[in-house]
Amino acid sequence: MAKSRAYLGVPPAALLDGSPFDSFASFSSFRLIEIIERLESELGTEFDADDLVPANLRRVDDLCRIAR
Numbered sequence: 396m397a398k399s400r401a402y403l404g405v406p407p408a409a410l411l412d413g414s415p416f417d418s419f420a421s422f423s424s425f426r427l428i429e430i431i432e433r434l435e436s437e438l439g440t441e442f443d444a445d446d447l448v449p450a451n452l453r454r455v456d457d458l459c460r461i462a463r
Contacts, residue, residue, distance in 0.1 A: 403430075415453045427452060438462060 403410070403421045416422045431452075435441050446461045 410455045413454055413456065417453070430458070434458065434462060 403416070403419050403426060405419050405421065409419070416427060431442065431447065442461050451457050451461060
């Protein structure tokens, strides 16, 4: 989550309240790719391509579910 804040520049509370990423002015698909790549690197894994579809990548909770 701190990584998402670093890439989006928004307070953690805004990310945790369920707001969709695209509600933040700093969001772009490129930022989302950076966040996903960073998470994969930090977790030492590669997410399943079937999970990385737009419907599954709208909120922090979505990323947490994929990471689990």
